[in-house]
Amino acid sequence: MSKISSLARPNIVSMTPYSSARDEYSGEEAIFLDANENPYGTINRYPDPLQKKLKDRISKLKDVEPENIFLGNGSDEAIDLLFRIFCVPGKDKVLTFTPTYGMYEVCSRINDAEMISLPLNDDFDIPDNAVEQIMRIDSLKAIVICTPNNPTGNSLNTSSITKIIENFSGIVIIDEAYCDFSQNQSWTKQLKKYANLVILQTFSKAWGIAAARVGMAFADKEIISLLNKVKYPYNISLLNQKAALETLERKTEVEEKVKRVLEQRSIMKRKLAELNMVEKVFNSDANFLLIKVNNADKLYKELVRMGIIVRNRSSVVMNCLRITIGTEEENEILYKTLKQLDEQ
Ligand SMILES: Cc1ncc(COP(=O)(O)O)c(C=O)c1O
Known part of the structure; x- marks a missing residue:
């Protein structure tokens, strides 16, 4: 055998x-x-x-x-x-x-x-x-x-x-x-x-x-x-x-889109790291970013209330949210919303 x-x-x-x-x-x-x-x-x-x-x-x-x-x-x-x-x-x-x-x-x-x-x-x-x-x-x-x-x-x-x-x-x-x-x-x-x-x-x-x-x-x-x-x-x-x-x-087109996601990933990594509520943005080789915040459960609920759904991973990594890289527009809306919450 x-x-x-x-x-x-x-x-x-x-x-x-x-x-x-x-x-x-x-x-x-x-x-x-x-x-x-x-x-x-x-x-x-x-x-x-x-x-x-x-x-x-x-x-x-x-x-x-x-x-x-x-x-x-x-x-x-x-x-x-x-x-x-x-x-x-x-x-x-x-x-x-x-x-x-x-x-x-x-x-x-x-x-x-x-x-x-x-x-x-x-x-x-x-x-x-x-x-x-x-x-x-x-x-x-x-x-x-x-x-x-x-x-x-x-x-x-x-x-x-x-x-x-x-x-x-x-x-x-x-x-x-x-x-x-x-x-x-x-x-x-x-x-x-x-x-x-x-x-x-x-x-x-x-x-x-x-x-x-x-x-x-x-x-x-x-x-x-x-x-x-x-x-x-x-x-x-x-x-x-x-x-x-x-x-x-459509391989070439797909590769172009992956490139755009990667550009957005590095833009979002930098911008999220500047927010007071964000303690850490972890390095990512994927199309999402894991961020550690001061209160993940609260932030997750606030985002849901505003129509933005991210993944609350605080049950597996303390106070962490996993954010998928979206389109430029989606990422901008998320960033602006977080910035507003940051300033409250
Ligand atoms: C690590 C990992 N493996 C597999 C899958 C599932 O992939 P599929 O859509 O091919 O079932 C996911 C989906 O989120 C994933 O994160």
Whole structure:
């Protein structure tokens, strides 16, 4: 049995997946009387279950082979499926570095996999003794590392992550949802080196199509096969596959918009830091800023009252709000509102 199969739940390894009608025939010109669709209409046919066209485009863009790509209904789907594939409910555990993205914990609870939280250090980075702590945990199947991290915004130390991948024999999931806002190289470059590595990216952030729900997972082909085995057969609708293909066609325009967001990020970082109520604006490699204020709960409520919704993260980082970088106009309105409150 391969290393990956021995990590996965035995029932998942041994099961036969649903075989969809479209898996058996890949041509276009044919009479399709196999899937009980309505013969009339424009979106009457089931979509390609393995999203070949889209994967071919992503493959060229990311320099990753199509067989190493899984596409999910958002990267949230990939997180849930990975926990489902590798964690025996009620027995196996997953680990995250907190504070981090809340869905890891939600998915761990849904799958009845205990979540171990190791706190990030004072610089919001992986603590020095992380590997030692990890080695002491039994039945640990997966570690999720979010970089750049949500909600803190910083990228986590590359050598700490490498040390974890090289010493931990379970699955290491690196969530790069915000990587397009960072200057750092993607972990996809390391894919060939590590069979236990899964990298998550998404079309929801820099690519600007959150409503379409398309997420990517890059990994060894054995992990990709397991993901394909467990997913719903037609997990990404035709409309959403098309939306992703279209946004890939507009790559230059998307890059321009990312640049504008980054310019706004540095403008907002400087302006927010000047306000009396703001104690700290943390460095960000993402499209949001985490700020520490004197009273986050109060400020959050005041902003809501004025029709501005930010994310109150004071329950996970004391007195902190997470502010997404909006358009120039939106950022200006937020800044003016904060300035007014600052002067009261
Ligand atoms: C770190 C992180 N990962 C994943 C996601 C979810 O992405 P998707 O829209 O692809 O499900 C988010 C969304 O906020 C996120 O912050």
